[in-house]
Amino acid sequence: MAKLESPLVLKRDNLIVTKAGRYHAAACYELEPIHFDFKKMDDYQLFLSQFQQAISKMYYSGMFLMAPTPYDPVDDLMKGAKTPEVLQESFLHGVQRMAAHIRQIPYKYRMYMIIFVEQESGSAFKEIAKTIAETFRDLSKKTQHALGGEPFTLAKSEWEGFKEKEEQVFTFFNRFISLRRLRQIEVDWLVSRCAMRGIDPARLSNEDYIEDSGELLSASPVEVMKAFTDVALDKKAVPGMLRFEKGFPEGVKSGYFSFMCVSRLPKGMGTYPGDTTIFKVIQELVPCPVEVCVQFQPISPEDVRWKLNTSRYLSRGKAGKEMQRKQEVSKKTREVLGESRALQEYLDETEHPMFKTTITICTWGETPEQVVSNREEISKALRNYELQVPVLQQKQLFYNTLPGFPKKTGYQYFLRLTTEWLAATMPIASTKLGDPYGFLIGYTGLQELYPVLLNPRRGSEDSRRASTGSCLIQGAPGGGKSVLGNYIVHQELMRGAKALIFDPKNERWHWPYELPYLHPVTNVVTLKESIDDQGKLDPLARVRNQITDTTAIASAKEIINYMANRRNDSIYEKVIDHVVNEVVEESNRIQPNMMRVVEKMHDYLEGRARWDFHPSLKDKIDYAAADIHSTLKMRSRSGLSRLLFNDGTNQPVDLSKQLTILQVQGLLSGTNQDESTDTRIRKVVFMAVLDLAREFADEEIGYRTVFIDEAYFITDDKEGASMLRILLRTGRSKRNNVILCLHNARDLNLDEDSSEEDGGGEVRSNVTNRFLYRLDDRAEAIKGCDLLGIPAVKSNVELLRDRTVMGSGSFMMRDFNGNVGLVRFNLQQVDPALYRCFNTSDPEILRIREEKFGHFRTMRTQEEIAKLQGQQVPGQIGGPSMQSQPQIKPPAQAQQ
Known part of the structure; x- marks a missing residue:
């Protein structure tokens, strides 16, 4: 050597x-x-x-x-985290698991x-x-x-x-x-x-x-x-x-x-x-x-021309000799002459x-x-x-x-x-995709060699760009949309964010038990048709100041108008505006709530109160007031709609914990396509949830994440779409993260007046990170290309529909910078515990979960645990684990 x-x-x-x-x-x-x-x-x-x-x-x-x-990805995985002490150990273990997986490359x-x-x-x-x-x-x-x-x-x-x-x-x-x-x-x-x-x-x-x-x-x-x-x-x-x-x-x-x-x-x-x-x-x-x-x-160029002329002279001479011998000019000689002519044309056109x-x-x-x-x-x-x-x-x-x-x-x-x-x-x-630092969200590239990191806080941290890290997750059922949304919320929680998850399908009740480190910071709230939950979603019950809480007041008016089912009726709108304003004006003496609205209308109809409308409108006003009053009174004491009518007995939903999982029993039972009374009631409750989420996101102290699962349920109604728009705009203005989970392009139609063909301008303006899973329909795939900002050419459309390429765990991602790439994320390999916790489709995982943790859903067991720990009994506001959990009878009682 x-x-x-x-x-x-x-x-x-x-x-x-x-x-x-x-x-x-x-x-x-x-x-x-x-x-x-x-x-x-x-x-x-x-x-x-x-x-x-x-x-x-x-x-x-x-x-x-x-x-x-x-x-070594550790620094990138930890940068920007503001993890609370109670989650610090679990956060470090999670970082180690992600880093170990990335270090394979x-x-x-x-x-x-x-x-x-x-x-x-x-x-x-x-x-x-x-x-x-x-x-x-x-x-x-x-x-x-x-x-x-x-x-x-x-x-x-x-x-x-x-x-x-x-x-x-x-x-x-x-x-x-x-x-x-x-x-x-x-x-x-x-x-x-x-x-x-x-x-x-x-x-x-x-x-x-x-x-x-x-x-x-x-x-x-x-x-x-x-x-x-x-x-x-x-x-x-x-x-x-x-x-x-x-x-x-x-x-x-x-x-x-x-x-x-x-x-x-x-x-x-x-x-x-x-x-x-x-x-x-x-x-x-x-x-x-x-x-x-x-x-x-x-x-x-002068040197190139000199060498080119020499080469061409020699090639022509060789071609001439071959022709004199009556031989065909060789392919190599023809190629040299052709390339010489092309190069000569290039040199004639440029001095570069x-x-x-x-x-x-x-x-x-x-x-x-x-x-x-x-x-x-x-x-x-x-x-x-x-x-x-x-x-x-x-x-x-x-x-x-x-x-x-x-x-x-x-x-x-x-x-x-x-x-x-x-x-x-x-x-x-480059195949570079995602953010410079954050948590692992998958791998990109044909060989899946390049880790993709996501930092939803990037918009709030980048002073050069007024943006948000809000996320849209769209695709056919079964692709893994909810798992991805759960994972993003979990990682944000571990990095110090405060989170609210709306869980209409009751799929996340087990989180505090399957992930024990979340128990001290989690409040699972399950609302149902019960007097115990009366008015916990009442938007007026959260009003403290009629000047600063204008959005909640406007939401209450919109919810009442939706229940009255008289869209674009100016008389009904005048009555609702007047009575809600009267209730709010008393906020310095009496806490506003929706039951006060019912009482105010009753007082007017009984002649105990006067409203200052022109006499010519009295008959119409009386009719509208009577109609609205009868509807609200009926809705205030039965069905899911009673969740909207607070009478001062119950406090609104407690959002003080770092993680709040909000569930409403029966909200998604049935379809959202019909115009039945039951469907409208379920949708108006969904609207109240959106207003609660809007208030949660409307906060500049600390970073917040809101995850609205099954958001498709409300987007086909003008009022619901309007409240979803407000939620997105609030997240952008306060630089907080709003995650929407949708099924198809129709769910993006949040603005009928939008110049966009699909009405999705609000989503494009206010949602930075977009994740598209497989789209089976060709028309949907074309709209998906538009949402990602890529040309809707045949190859891209077919890619979005390809069941082999776009299998479970695979999605197209548009990142903070507008870059688009195919990402594959095998959560089972990266963190098996999170995969088992977030999986809601594997029968074996569901069976084991029910065997291990199913008994925690009974009220009696919850009360016993709370007493042993010397904590509040679940069902009370501020309980450490659950609020108003559904009562499931043990097998022995069920047999009796």
Whole structure:
């Protein structure tokens, strides 16, 4: 094995200084990736145009380097959490489970750009002349180099010149693309990893090891050579590979890596987006870590024309000789002539430089067999490219792909690319989806290699954008919508949010028992047709101030109007406005409630009160008052509607716990399509729940999450849609999270006056994160594409309907930035306990749940537990576990 030689002089800030005849400096940057899936073609062309604009004006040599970097997700999973002490231990255990699952893929790709800071003319002759001129013009540089005398020194004046040129480079590129300068420790890592690919360099330091003596900068040889100290490469161990050995305190580590080169691009022009976006193709299709290096050097159009004319002259001569021999011109000669004509047309139309380019791909493994397997995967992914494994040039390729290495050695697989082709490689293209930090919500990419994090608080934390993290979950039944909603609420709860869940199907009663850590912070409220629950959803019973509580007052009027069933009747509206206002005006003496409204109407009809209406309206007013009074009086003492009529006996629903699960027995029994009295009663109770949720979300102190399950039940009524709009707007204005669970696009029709065809403008404006599960109907899939903001082309429509791709746990996600991707989330693998708790369809899970926890639903058992714990008896306001739980008789009593 041969020891490695270091071409480096020093590394400082984001610059790598090397020496090859003269000193060179390369600046290192990280490029900000952009999501590149499910875009409109106009967007793809815009990305290409912007990147091409930068490259067309770029007379710099350098490389685009995609490298897999170590990734520990713990910090991202914990950032922003404000977990209460009672949940701290459970939160940390959950983070550990998510992190362990993510670490199965212990890297993520990052894109770097390394640019030599001195501009090139693009002409070889001009570069030679420039070098000669510099030698005679500035003899002092050679003197300073000689005075230094050491391999790790640099004249201070030259360093200052490099820094000035780097500033020009950064300013130039920052006009076109988002990038950031690397820190010195990141530059050290980028170089150090090259000698031992697959092993993460250890013990890197942020300390500046450069000594400044005034005239010279001197670097510590130990620090500069760290990447190569005690590293040996064996190019003969396995043909087409390099074997490395690196000494560590704990022993010697070894491995293999191999370089592959692109010798020919896809035939024709390649497809964009598609074949040309080589970085993204590798990310998506290769299931092992791979490094992709695209090195480029500008060539002036004049040099290209000269070489092109020479090539065309030779090809024509060869074709002429073949024709003289009465032979058919060979296919290869015809291809060369055709490509020459196409290139000549390009050069006639532009003065942009072309680029002498090499595309090198590196893969590694602990054994030669693993490296061979990785190369096969790369060949499959890049099947339209022609790839070579240069058996005798592996060590040359190692040096040539080092970041900042100035002088290439040996034969290279050069490709001459136009600015458009180089831009079409699109190094900034990525499958990046979701938020920078938050909790795990699934994986994206064709190989499901990239974790997706969700942070619904991002809108409230981002001062640059007035937005909310509200979520829409839509899809056919059985896809996992409720499980996803439950999971989001649970994770928000663990990160310190206060949550309200409306659970109309009574599917979450077991949470405090199956997840014991939730018991101290949970209040499960089950309302039913009982005098014990009389008026607990009364919107007026929560009014404290007639000036600040205007929304609750308006909701009460709308609820009464809905029960009266006289939509758009101005007389009825006048009566309701008048009597509700009278009740509210007494709030400084008597707590308003809906029973007071009934009493006020009764007093008027009995002649004990007068209303100031014009005499000409008296008959109509009397009729409307009598009709409304009889309806309200009947509804106030029977059925679910009694939940809306508080008489001062019961307090409203207690929302003081960190988690409140609100259930209403019988709310979803039957259908929501008919116009029966029973359906209207159930819907008006749903409206009261929405107003309660609106008040819960209308709070700026602390972060809050509201989950409305089965929201489809209310959206087909104008009044219900209006209250849902108010809830969404409240969540946006207070930057709290509202989660809606819907079935289809019809449920989005919240605004009849919307310019949107489906009336879904309110959802698009106020809901940032959107999750679409499988949509069976084609028309629904087309509307789903519109909701996601992706083109409704055949491939996207069929994808949303595909039962194989869009199976259980798979959904299309639109994130905070408007990026869209396919996400798969297997909660059973990530957290089996949460999966069992949130599952409501597996018969075996339901059977075990009922056996273990079913007895907790009986009032008697609840009372016994409360007494043993010295707490309030469930059913009382503020109880630690349940309010008004349904009484289920034990089996023995049932038999009697």
